[in-house]
Amino acid sequence: MCELLGMSANVPTDIRFSFAGLARRGGETGPHADGWGISFYEGRGQRSFHEPEPSARSELAKLLRNAAIKSCTVIAHVRKANRGRVSLENTHPFTRELWGRPWTFAHNGQLKGVKRLPLGAFAPIGTTDSEHAFCWMLGRLQGRFRRLPAPATLDRAVAALCAELHGLGVFNMLMSDSRTLYAHCGKRLCYLTRQAPFGTATLIDEDWRVDFAQETTEHDVVSVVATKALTRDEAWIDLERGDLLVLRGGIARRLKPAPAR
Amino acid sequence: MCELLGMSANVPTDIRFSFAGLARRGGETGPHADGWGISFYEGRGQRSFHEPEPSARSELAKLLRNAAIKSCTVIAHVRKANRGRVSLENTHPFTRELWGRPWTFAHNGQLKGVKRLPLGAFAPIGTTDSEHAFCWMLGRLQGRFRRLPAPATLDRAVAALCAELHGLGVFNMLMSDSRTLYAHCGKRLCYLTRQAPFGTATLIDEDWRVDFAQETTEHDVVSVVATKALTRDEAWIDLERGDLLVLRGGIARRLKPAPAR
DSSP states (O other), X not given: OOEEXXXXXXXXXXXXXXXXXXXXXXXXXXXXXXXEEEEEEETTEEEEEEESSOGGGOHHHHHHHHSOOEEEEEEEEEOOOSSSOSXXXXXXXXXXXXXXXXXXXXXXXXXTTGGGSXXXXXXXXXXXXXXXXXXXXXXXXXXXXXXXXXXXXXXHXXXXXXXXXXXXXXXXXXXXXXXXXXXXXXXXXXXXXXXXXXXXXXBSSSSOEEEHHHHOOTTOEEEEEESSOSBSSSOOEEOOTTOEEEEETTEEEEEOOOOOO | OOEEEEEEEEEEEEOHHHHHHHHHHBTTSSBOOSOEEEEEEETTEEEEEEESSOGGGOHHHHHHHHSOOEEEEEEEEEOOOSSSOSSGGGOSOEEEEETTEEEEEEEESOBTTGGGSOOOSOOOSSOOHHHHXXXXXXXXXXXXXXXXXXXXXXXXXXXXXXXXXXXXXXXXXXXXXXXXXXXXXXXXXXXXXXXXXXXXXXXXXXXXXXXXHHHOXXXXXXXXXESSOSBSSSOOEEOOTTOEEEEETTEEEEEOOOOOO
């Protein structure tokens, strides 16, 4: 298994507090020592940082904890390998361009027979089931829409693809096209939305407490999605199996399972 | 204008010495202060580091100077923006997946009317001429070959595409599919190959001298390509306009201009 962290916000927001909690689980407070990665969207651009080593002992992860990269959408992952050896090409999040947008994807869980799903123009670079599932999804979207569709249309299409993969096993997943963050709960995923009036929060994995009222304006809306709650004093909401959470500008909307098609 | 740096080696090799010279030109010994990026191939995987800020004052660039990422193929770029604003999405190298391989591309120069070249399935995320040229090249390759062709076939196809772009202006370019590093000289590009017996070298932009005999084995072959010589005491070979240098496992082979097709 692995752990996921996602963020969606209506203003560029510093993820360091949440990432610090996740990074400790990469080989220190958690067993996810087979690599880590984080993708930040900044304007139309996207950049990712990857290492096939434990995040808890990484110089690069330490640098990211000190440098405040502000972003409206973030996807992060710490890996405990089950399928696919420990290597850079098997380290999430994966990235592809579709319709002139940078898509990123991270997954935890196992998907039985996923490699039998036929691919379109996107092909895996590594050997994980996860990257195959991502390439399959993008190939299907590309085959169906010539251009980026309206948000609600894309949401329904993504929900239908998630429902198909959900039928193959455990599909906990974060994916973004820069405009929307999609979070699918296969087995375990929770989230919360922070907005005014802001309170304080304390990490579970590290002695770090933040007073969000000091860090934000009253208009800020920030949602965080994670495999397991990252803070001890906030009300995390568990998603149900098969739920797809659609996040835009910090606002989370829950879609119930869509019928497979 | 911008500056380029590429490396091809037959064993995973530390690029820090050469990158230190290039990074200083990003806002200190050179005017290329509008962003920088570097892509490393490691096994089948690839990772890039990008910042839309001067490399000479970057904490991330400093970290990369301290961390020895060993790679057989590297592409780096420092940017002085002419077309396309200063932003993350306009920061080279650009990356796309084709045939299950991570392709990277960096360019300096201007290409008149390049945005009128019709694109296939690859679309730019940013607004530079360079990324448009890259997407056009990959679209043409994808249209012509269903799978990764034999090296010599791909070399000829890349040479023909470079010749077309060379006709539009200045096309100094580095591109890799992980197996091969292509270096096209539009106006200015030079290279050297280091192999046994190894000597010493001193950077032009910084007080740093290396004795390669201490750092290598007698079987190592490493070629470095750069816009301008990076060391003061080695014999850099200037490429001619229209030349394509094809580098595999550190060995450089020069292709004369191919006819446009």
